[in-house]
Amino acid sequence: MKMPAPNASVLSRKDQIVSRLQAVLPENAVISDVAETRAYECDALTAYRCPPLCAVLPANTQEVAAVMKICHDMGVPVVPRGSGTSLAGGALPTADCVILGVAKMNGVIETNYPDRYITVQTGRTNLSVTGAVEEDGFFYAPDPSSQLACAIAGNIAMNSGGAHCLKYGVTTNNLLGVTMVMMDGSIVDIGGAYMDAGGLDLLGVICGSEGQLGVVTEATLRILPKPEGARPVLMGYDSNEVAGQVVTDIIKAGVLPVAIEFMDRPCIEATEAFAKAGYPMCEALLIVEVEGSDAEIDAQLALIMEIAAKHNPVELREAKSADEAARIWLGRKSAFGAMGQINDYMCLDGTIPVSQLPYVLRRIGEMSKEYGLGVGNVFHAGDGNMHPLILFDANKPGDLELCEAFGADILKLCVEVGGCLTGEHGVGIEKRDLMHTQYYPVDLEAQMAVKDVFDPAWLLNAAKVFPLDSSEARRAAGDH
Amino acid sequence: MTPQTEQDLSELIKDAQGPLSIQGGGTRSYAHVAGDKVDMRAMSGITLYEPGAMTIVAKAGTPLSEINAALAAENQRLAFEPMDHRALLGSTGEPTIGGIVAANISGPRRISVGACRDFLLGVRFVDGAGNIVKNGGRVMKNVTGYDLVKLMSGAYGTLGVLTEVSLKVLPNVAQTGCVMLHGLNDALAIKAMSAALGSPFEVTGAAHLPQSIQGDPITMIRIEGFDASVKYRADRLRDLLKPFGDTTVQIGETDDGYGTHKGWKWVRDVTAFSDQPGDVWRISVKPSDAADIVAKLDATAVQYDWGGGLIWALTDGGDLRAKLGDFKGHATRIRGAGDAPVFHPEPTPIATISAGLRAKFDPRNILNKGLMA
Numbered sequence: 001m002k003m004p005a006p007n008a009s010v011l012s013r014k015d016q017i018v019s020r021l022q023a024v025l026p027e028n029a030v031i032s033d034v035a036e037t038r039a040y041e042c043d044a045l046t047a048y049r050c051p052p053l054c055a056v057l058p059a060n061t062q063e064v065a066a067v068m069k070i071c072h073d074m075g076v077p078v079v080p081r082g083s084g085t086s087l088a089g090g091a092l093p094t095a096d097c098v099i100l101g102v103a104k105m106n107g108v109i110e111t112n113y114p115d116r117y118i119t120v121q122t123g124r125t126n127l128s129v130t131g132a133v134e135e136d137g138f139f140y141a142p143d144p145s146s147q148l149a150c151a152i153a154g155n156i157a158m159n160s161g162g163a164h165c166l167k168y169g170v171t172t173n174n175l176l177g178v179t180m181v182m183m184d185g186s187i188v189d190i191g192g193a194y195m196d197a198g199g200l201d202l203l204g205v206i207c208g209s210e211g212q213l214g215v216v217t218e219a220t221l222r223i224l225p226k227p228e229g230a231r232p233v234l235m236g237y238d239s240n241e242v243a244g245q246v247v248t249d250i251i252k253a254g255v256l257p258v259a260i261e262f263m264d265r266p267c268i269e270a271t272e273a274f275a276k277a278g279y280p281m282c283e284a285l286l287i288v289e290v291e292g293s294d295a296e297i298d299a300q301l302a303l304i305m306e307i308a309a310k311h312n313p314v315e316l317r318e319a320k321s322a323d324e325a326a327r328i329w330l331g332r333k334s335a336f337g338a339m340g341q342i343n344d345y346m347c348l349d350g351t352i353p354v355s356q357l358p359y360v361l362r363r364i365g366e367m368s369k370e371y372g373l374g375v376g377n378v379f380h381a382g383d384g385n386m387h388p389l390i391l392f393d394a395n396k397p398g399d400l401e402l403c404e405a406f407g408a409d410i411l412k413l414c415v416e417v418g419g420c421l422t423g424e425h426g427v428g429i430e431k432r433d434l435m436h437t438q439y440y441p442v443d444l445e446a447q448m449a450v451k452d453v454f455d456p457a458w459l460l461n462a463a464k465v466f467p468l469d470s471s472e473a474r475r476a477a478g479d480h
Numbered sequence: 481m482t483p484q485t486e487q488d489l490s491e492l493i494k495d496a497q498g499p500l501s502i503q504g505g506g507t508r509s510y511a512h513v514a515g516d517k518v519d520m521r522a523m524s525g526i527t528l529y530e531p532g533a534m535t536i537v538a539k540a541g542t543p544l545s546e547i548n549a550a551l552a553a554e555n556q557r558l559a560f561e562p563m564d565h566r567a568l569l570g571s572t573g574e575p576t577i578g579g580i581v582a583a584n585i586s587g588p589r590r591i592s593v594g595a596c597r598d599f600l601l602g603v604r605f606v607d608g609a610g611n612i613v614k615n616g617g618r619v620m621k622n623v624t625g626y627d628l629v630k631l632m633s634g635a636y637g638t639l640g641v642l643t644e645v646s647l648k649v650l651p652n653v654a655q656t657g658c659v660m661l662h663g664l665n666d667a668l669a670i671k672a673m674s675a676a677l678g679s680p681f682e683v684t685g686a687a688h689l690p691q692s693i694q695g696d697p698i699t700m701i702r703i704e705g706f707d708a709s710v711k712y713r714a715d716r717l718r719d720l721l722k723p724f725g726d727t728t729v730q731i732g733e734t735d736d737g738y739g740t741h742k743g744w745k746w747v748r749d750v751t752a753f754s755d756q757p758g759d760v761w762r763i764s765v766k767p768s769d770a771a772d773i774v775a776k777l778d779a780t781a782v783q784y785d786w787g788g789g790l791i792w793a794l795t796d797g798g799d800l801r802a803k804l805g806d807f808k809g810h811a812t813r814i815r816g817a818g819d820a821p822v823f824h825p826e827p828t829p830i831a832t833i834s835a836g837l838r839a840k841f842d843p844r845n846i847l848n849k850g851l852m853a
Contacts, residue, residue: 114674115766115789137680159623170621172630173598188829193766195789196584196595197634198810198824199852200834204597204630208623225680248532254555254651292682296709351619354533383620384533423621431624438624439614446613446841447626453836465625 001048001089001429004463004475006096010053010076017076018054021098024066029104031055040081040099044146045089045430047400052079052093059104060121061179061187061217068215069185071098077459078183080211082154083125085146087347088428090158090210094463100215102153108132109218117176117193119220122153126160129221138223141168144424145336156216159208161424166382167258167291168224170424172207179218180206183455193220205450210426211461213454227291230258232328233301235308236282236315240264243284244357247381249307250288251354255300260382261287261332264361267339267376267389268331274338277331280315286381287332335378336389343374343391346403350414351423354384363413364388371406373399385423386414412437427465435467444470482519486604486612486643492518493641494610499849502637504541504579507564507571510814511822513848520578523643526550528618535601535618537646540578547577551649559650560596561587564745567754569815578642584634587748588685588702591677591786597633599648605632605640608842618646631837637848639841653704657714657731658685658739661699661724666690667771669699670788672724674767676701677787679720681713686787687747692738700738700747750783753794759816761800763791765809776803801825823852 010017018032031037032054041049053076058064071078081091081101093099105121106128112118113136120129126147129140143162144150150160156178161170168174177191191203206213237243247260263271263285272279279285286308290300301318308316319325331338339345352360361377368375374391388410392403411421411431415438421431435444444466451458451474458474481500483489493500499515521541528537531554538547544562551557562585565571579585581603586595593599602616615628632639661672669688676683685702692698701721703713714729721727730739737743746752753760758780765773767788774782777800779793793800799820801811810824826834834853838845 112768113678114671114768116674116678138678159627161621165621169594169598172627173594182829186829188833189827190830192808194764194809195590195786196586196597196764198764198812199826199830200639200837201584201597201630201634202830202833204633205627207630208627225678228680251534251651252532252554254654256651292709293712295712296706299706299708351621353530353535353619355530380621385619385621418617419619420617420622420624422624423619424623426623427625435625438617442611443613443615444625446607446611446615446628449840450626450628450631450837453833453840 002468003050003094003429004468006094007077010096013074014053017074020070020074021054021056021067024070025056025058025063029057029059040093040101043084043086043089043091045087045092045428048089048092048429050093050095052097052099053095055099055101057101057104061181064100064181064215064217065185065187067098067100068181068183071459072184075457075459077462079461080153080157080215082123082151082157083149085150086154086158086426086428088422088426088430090154090426090428090464092429102151102217105217112193113138115193116223117220118223119218120152122156122216122219123151126150126152126155133223134226137226139226140221140223141174142171152219152221153216156207156219157209157211158424158426161385163259163261163380166260166380167256172204174222175203175207175219176222177220178203178206178216180214180216182214183457183460191220210428210465212451212465213460228293229297230289230291231297231301231319232287232289232325233304233319234315234317234328235286235288235313236280237284237311238282238314240284240361241358242311243286246286246308246311247354247357250304251382253303253307255290255303257288257290257304257382259287259289260380262377262379262381263332263335264377266374267335267378270338270342270376271331271335274341275331275334277327279331282314287328332378339376339389339391344394345389345391346407348388348390348407348410349385349423349425350411350419350421351383351385352414352417352419354381356417356419357381357384360386360413360417364410367406367409371402373403373406384419408434429464432465433467441470448474481516482522484522486606489606489641489643490610490612493606493608496846499846502641502848504576505543505573507566507573507575508569508579508583509571510812511851513851515846515849518641520641521576527644531556534649535646536649537618537644538577539644540576540642542577544575544577544580555652556649557652558599558647559589559593560599561589561748562596563587564749568750568760577645581633581645582635582637582642588687588744588785591686591789592682592684593650597630600629600633600645601648602646603629603632603642604644605642607640608844608847613640616646620648636851638838638852639847641847655705655707655710655732656741657703657710657729659701659714659717659721660728660730660738661721662726662728663696664688664699664725665697666774666784668724669697670767670771670784672699672721673701673787675720676717679717681717685744688784688788689752690782698738700743702744747783747785750792752783753781753792756781756794758794758796760814761793761795761811762814763793763809763811765789765791765807769808773804773807778803
């Protein structure tokens with residue numbers, strides 16, 4: 001993975017930069033010791049590492065603004081960091097950058113139930129947003145798998161999804177307003193506790209911009225009343241095609257489950273060995289969950305079970321108790337851990353039209369043989385968001401490169417059938433150089449034009465999202 | 481000028497010598513836009529519809545009626561319930577899907593399922609320099625690059641002319657019910673709507689009309705879904721709302737009445753104002769601020785949607801914003817004339833960003849010039 005060469009002038013001014021940052025931040029909020037900066041050398045894409053020039057941990061919007069102003073004035077690149085759980089390298093530093101971590105900013109600013117929103121500092125973790133409102137019967141809907149650790153700042157940067165977005169949408173559908181610090185240190189408020197933009201939908205383009213347009217320090221999020229209850233069913237089929245057809249039939253029947261999860265045989269086998277959830281050994285397994293009162297759940301599940309039964313399932317299991325429901329989810333929730341027991345893995349998240357599921361799964365199986373690398377599939381089937389987990393051995397020379405080539409081929413396949421490179425993880429550095437397969441240069445120009453407006457010198461997380469050759473002239477112009 | 485293809489449109493824009501007024505069905509002109517008219521209706525037709533993937537792709541000039549008919553045949557719908565402006569604005573013609581997306585038009589269901597922009601999966605457009613650009617796609621989850629899809633929705637054609645849009649659709653519902661409260665004042669009605677929206681009973685519409693056709697205030701809470709479920713939730717809501725006053729419940733369709741499709745269409749299209757003279761404003765606010773804001777308006781008539789978050793106000797002219805001063809939200813003049821800008825003036829830092837984006841996407845400032853800024 002190529003990263004731009006660090007700016008020598010910035011590297012040579014490290015002491016000066018650090019002392020200016022120390023002057024505006026409390027003691028201990030600037031980390032410049034070489035050994036200590038290693039804590040920030042990577043995110044969850046651990047194959048790539050680079051310690052930053054230094055890291056700062058501001059405690060509020062004003063401190064973030066002070067840091068940004070200094071970096072702007074001194075021409076120092078900034079890489080924002082939430083909790084560092086990005087699977088795409090969104091928070092990977094460059095050697096000449098200041099890592100701006102929002103971890104200290106984790107407070108709740110306002111909770112409002114009549115108007116159904118919460119305003120938080122963005123270092124707060126996803127799960128603790130729900131934690132702040134659940135006793136009063138509310139929750140925050142987007143639920144990425146890393147929700148225990150991941151920060152709202154990163155969720156906004158990547159427009160994170162989760163298992164339940166078939167019904168509730170992703171981050172952008174649940175974000176009402178932000179306070180954001182621009183690269184020049186100015187503070188802007190966009191949106192608020194009311195709906196829709198009065199002018200251009202800036203919030204819409206900020207969400208998912210991978211920390212390239214500004215640093216979001218506070219966010220107003222929509223919270224929803226918790227449903228009365230939820231219950232999953234598990235179904236097993238002996239072919240991916242049939243399972244794919246069941247997904248389509250359920251959607252067409254007019255039921256809208258909150259989640260439809262899909263696991264294929266390699267994943268089921270790994271999961272069973274690891275978590276012993278009691279899954280049937282079959283080619284494809286679906287978990288479908290619906291919400292409502294007991295009677296409403298019964299009615300919806302009756303319809304779903306009827307559809308499922310028509311397709312000759314090898315197993316059809318409805319949770320009769322909370323314990324049984326937990327067991328159904330157990331395997332799914334342990335899937336990544338289970339695959340990790342077997343080997344190192346790379347997790348992709350290309351999205352495809354639901355109708356292409358059987359074809360894409362078959363092709364992935366064929367490619368797996370060609371590359372000689374195992375792959376398990378566990379994903380959100382209702383919205384076509386795949387999660388192929390490619391197994392490789394990090395200690396075996398050449399295996400990572402082989403795995404990346406295989407991954408790139410899978411993502412190209414996703415684009416080929418009408419889908420996209422990433423459904424919820426973001427582009428980061430991981431898919432940066434594949435952007436050409438999905439977009440023409442003119443499409444990328446239009447996106448980069450937006451960054452030109454927010455960050456004319458291209459100092460903010462600049463080596464991400466866009467292929468380096470596409471962004472080269474802009475990044476070079478920003479170098480001081 | 482009537483471009484037949486994306487290429488036509490690109491050349492037309494490249495060759496333009498002056499401003500262009502972009503038009504779909506021409507049913508939603510909030511203000512006069514100077515320039516040569518570009519009629520998008522020739523670029524029409526559904527290019528892809530996959531009911532099993534809940535996705536439809538159509539060229540921008542496709543009539544809404546054609547989309548609705550295709551969806552109805554598969555028992556699906558555009559869940560964001562786009563408002564029809566014809567009666568309110570006295571316009572004729574057939575709304576197009578491109579116009580709906582460009583203006584981010586939603587209806588009462590916006591409160592629960594989201595706005596038009598939340599259902600928009602992808603766009604193709606021609607920018608002000610004639611570049612043909614695509615963004616997003618036709619899958620439900622897509623974070624590949626910046627989300628220009630959202631930026632284009634609600635830009636009213638000022639950043640680019642939409643040529644094709646891709647939308648998520650949802651299943652139709654089997655049953656509709658409505659719980660109605662009678663005689664509440666505005667503040668109490670908003671509290672009642674907040675209570676309903678804060679319940680687990682999946683309210684898909686919450687509107688308050690201070691003056692119903694019968695003259696008395698009416699507050700409407702809509703629920704949708706399977707028959708038994710709608711009845712169950714109607715009962716639960718009725719219990720929940722008891723402290724606010726007497727309720728009536730309507731399940732299913734009758735010929736008339738507020739709780740019917742006809743009643744919700746009446747709310748959606750702000751039909752009450754359509755045959756009354758005066759300016760019409762659309763104000764987005766925090767629901768709990770709404771009653772105080774309305775008290776300052778000195779309006780001829782008002783209507784609340786989105787649980788109080790959307791205020792429709794009929795006034796006898798002038799700049800309504802001047803009466804409100806600084807408030808959290810925004811006001812758009814949907815009908816009327818006068819010096820006040822149609823769109824809410826933005827604070828300087830935001831206006832600077834917006835102007836920067838316009839300069840990038842429409843460097844000659846020719847697309848619907850002056851409409852938004």
